[in-house]
Amino acid sequence: MSQHSSGGPAALPAEFGFIGRIFRPLAGEGALDLRDDAAVVTPPPGRQMVMAVDAMVEGVHFLSDDPPDTIGRKLLRCNLSDLAAMDATPLGYLLTVARPPGYAEAWFADFAAGLHADQQTYNLGLLGGDTTSTTGPLVLSLTIVGHVASGCALQRCTARAGDGLWVSGTIGDGALGLLALRGQVADPNHVLAQRYRLPIPRLGLELHGIATAAMDVSDGLVQDAGHLARESGLDVDIDVDRIPLSDAARAAGPQWRETCLTGGDDYELLLAVPPDREEALERQGRRHGVPMTRIGRFTDAASTVGVVRLHDAQGGTVRVARPGWSHL
Amino acid sequence: MSQHSSGGPAALPAEFGFIGRIFRPLAGEGALDLRDDAAVVTPPPGRQMVMAVDAMVEGVHFLSDDPPDTIGRKLLRCNLSDLAAMDATPLGYLLTVARPPGYAEAWFADFAAGLHADQQTYNLGLLGGDTTSTTGPLVLSLTIVGHVASGCALQRCTARAGDGLWVSGTIGDGALGLLALRGQVADPNHVLAQRYRLPIPRLGLELHGIATAAMDVSDGLVQDAGHLARESGLDVDIDVDRIPLSDAARAAGPQWRETCLTGGDDYELLLAVPPDREEALERQGRRHGVPMTRIGRFTDAASTVGVVRLHDAQGGTVRVARPGWSHL
Numbered sequence: 001m002s003q004h005s006s007g008g009p010a011a012l013p014a015e016f017g018f019i020g021r022i023f024r025p026l027a028g029e030g031a032l033d034l035r036d037d038a039a040v041v042t043p044p045p046g047r048q049m050v051m052a053v054d055a056m057v058e059g060v061h062f063l064s065d066d067p068p069d070t071i072g073r074k075l076l077r078c079n080l081s082d083l084a085a086m087d088a089t090p091l092g093y094l095l096t097v098a099r100p101p102g103y104a105e106a107w108f109a110d111f112a113a114g115l116h117a118d119q120q121t122y123n124l125g126l127l128g129g130d131t132t133s134t135t136g137p138l139v140l141s142l143t144i145v146g147h148v149a150s151g152c153a154l155q156r157c158t159a160r161a162g163d164g165l166w167v168s169g170t171i172g173d174g175a176l177g178l179l180a181l182r183g184q185v186a187d188p189n190h191v192l193a194q195r196y197r198l199p200i201p202r203l204g205l206e207l208h209g210i211a212t213a214a215m216d217v218s219d220g221l222v223q224d225a226g227h228l229a230r231e232s233g234l235d236v237d238i239d240v241d242r243i244p245l246s247d248a249a250r251a252a253g254p255q256w257r258e259t260c261l262t263g264g265d266d267y268e269l270l271l272a273v274p275p276d277r278e279e280a281l282e283r284q285g286r287r288h289g290v291p292m293t294r295i296g297r298f299t300d301a302a303s304t305v306g307v308v309r310l311h312d313a314q315g316g317t318v319r320v321a322r323p324g325w326s327h328l
Numbered sequence: 329m330s331q332h333s334s335g336g337p338a339a340l341p342a343e344f345g346f347i348g349r350i351f352r353p354l355a356g357e358g359a360l361d362l363r364d365d366a367a368v369v370t371p372p373p374g375r376q377m378v379m380a381v382d383a384m385v386e387g388v389h390f391l392s393d394d395p396p397d398t399i400g401r402k403l404l405r406c407n408l409s410d411l412a413a414m415d416a417t418p419l420g421y422l423l424t425v426a427r428p429p430g431y432a433e434a435w436f437a438d439f440a441a442g443l444h445a446d447q448q449t450y451n452l453g454l455l456g457g458d459t460t461s462t463t464g465p466l467v468l469s470l471t472i473v474g475h476v477a478s479g480c481a482l483q484r485c486t487a488r489a490g491d492g493l494w495v496s497g498t499i500g501d502g503a504l505g506l507l508a509l510r511g512q513v514a515d516p517n518h519v520l521a522q523r524y525r526l527p528i529p530r531l532g533l534e535l536h537g538i539a540t541a542a543m544d545v546s547d548g549l550v551q552d553a554g555h556l557a558r559e560s561g562l563d564v565d566i567d568v569d570r571i572p573l574s575d576a577a578r579a580a581g582p583q584w585r586e587t588c589l590t591g592g593d594d595y596e597l598l599l600a601v602p603p604d605r606e607e608a609l610e611r612q613g614r615r616h617g618v619p620m621t622r623i624g625r626f627t628d629a630a631s632t633v634g635v636v637r638l639h640d641a642q643g644g645t646v647r648v649a650r651p652g653w654s655h656l
Binding site: 036039042048054055056061082085088098127128129133135136137139143155157214 | 413426542
């Protein structure tokens with residue numbers, strides 16, 4: 001901090017320059033140029049606000065030598081996937097950065113460039129933030145803000161017995177991508193690594209009136225299907241042979257099937273869809289270029305709710321060692 | 329993680345129990361019981377949403393042996409102070425916790441009890457959150473959500489030359505409180521330590537139509553007054569003998585005056601108020617039991633904007649070594 005005295009030019013703390021150089025170019029509508037105490041935003045007429053938050057920690061969710069431009073984008077996209085699961089449209093985000101001494105400004109410039117690219121792709125802007133120092137690993141926290149037609153947010157607790165369990169896109173690429181980056185899985189075209197680093201949030205599918213319930217698959221398909229069933233007071237049957245795999249995941253070999261089912265990092269949508277809305281769902285999928293696959297069906301709960309019964313195409317029982325990820 | 333197999337009860341990851349025990353009791357309206365992908369909130373008719381975010385890091389903003397019930401409340405109150413500076417009303421908040429191995433669940437139970445108490449005081453609820461593990465210090469990030477009459481949010485950039493610079497409450501107690509906790513300042517009644525640990529956000533003053541610009545004082549009065557002036561394209565004169573000090577701050581002795589002016593952690597409001605609105609401001613202050621003091625006046629900028637000229641009651645120049653805190 002430079003000397004400050006009466007009558008001299010107003011010295012500014014170091015973080016003002018850092019925020020101005022790195023984050024101000026990301027400021028969106030309502031952010032007041034990141035110069036005020038708070039952002040002011042208004043949902044469009046007839047829309048409610050939708051908000052979620054996720055944190056990522058160096059060494060837990062990413063490595064310090066990961067490409068910095070993908071780290072912020074992944075955090076943003078994971079949050080956007082939560083909006084997608086509510087059938088919501090993005091509006092903006094708030095970001096906190098706990099910055100360790102070892103991260104130079106150039107790292108954050110790349111980090112922000114990644115965010116800037118995704119802001120264009122997904123049509124949103126930075127609404128606010130806070131940068132602080134830490135002696136520990138880099139910690140990022142991102143609050144996503146969107147809007148949804150009033151009363152139309154898709155929830156997890158509203159699936160009904162008889163609804164099909166549907167999933168968007170392909171499952172397992174993210175989990176295999178992490179193994180590919182560790183050299184454990186072949187990934188000649190880097191398709192899997194790319195899916196791990198840059199998931200694709202399934203925004204804009206307009207699923208209100210089609211799906212009865214939804215969530216995004218982040219912690220493993222089997223575990224997350226159990227959440228959807230349990231929150232709705234149901235059980236669910238899954239035919240594991242119907243779970244859609246990408247060509248790259250198939251090429252990795254059948255020994256990785258369980259990883260695909262339980263590995264997480266998919267950021268696809270898991271949907272409950274009544275039989276008479278299946279055509280409408282497939283139509284929406286085709287319109288947006290997103291494959292939609294029915295992989296199972298919700299049933300009345302036998303005793304404990306949230307039981308996931310896995311079987312193969314021949315009806316044989318399939319077992320997995322664990323259904324998904326725990327964060328603690 | 330317990331063994332999970334087809335047909336067995338659905339095992340839940342460890343963080344589900346933790347979140348359920350510690351954070352679900354804090355869930356507010358629109359939080360969907362913290363069981364869904366995102367929260368859904370609606371501003372009251374004629375109101376816009378106001379949002380801000382702040383992070384706190386163990387060892388930087390608090391110590392691991394600070395009382396856990398005050399740590400979450402301080403973070404919440406710092407954020408509420410940002411809402412107060414926009415003349416906004418609280419609605420809810422989202423919270424991320426990067427949890428080191430050494431923090432037991434009992435610590436978080438106390439942490440949450442503090443938040444619960446403040447939720448009653450300030451009428452808001454938890455809207456969402458994320459808990460993750462970290463190898464480093466505890467990092468907390470809190471996004472505050474409120475609402476304000478449409479078009480009426482107080483900003484920093486709208487002060488006018490001739491407006492008085494006003495401040496709510498008393499200045500310096502928080503900075504002296506930190507020194508008191510370190511044994512450097514006498515604090516026989518623990519008034520200063522209490523102000524440091526639990527600042528009082530100046531919510532509900534209804535300053536639209538009275539103040540032309542506002543911000544909260546968090547990083548030192550002199551520095552923050554400079555921000556308000558600079559954002560408005562002005563300079564500002566401050567009579568340091570008018571800066572309101574508490575009895576406890578006066579008792580600490582005159583050698584701490586500069587600490588009061590520049591130490592930060594005040595969470596009072598800094599307001600630009602035209603001469604013909606001074607009576608209205610004082611009336612609002614009396615109604616809410618918050619002293620309001622004019623400590624200076626905004627002037628046209630001489631050359632560089634944002635210059636803070638400090639003088640005493642006799643007109644003598646006052647110098648300070650640095651105007652406030654930097655976070656990097």
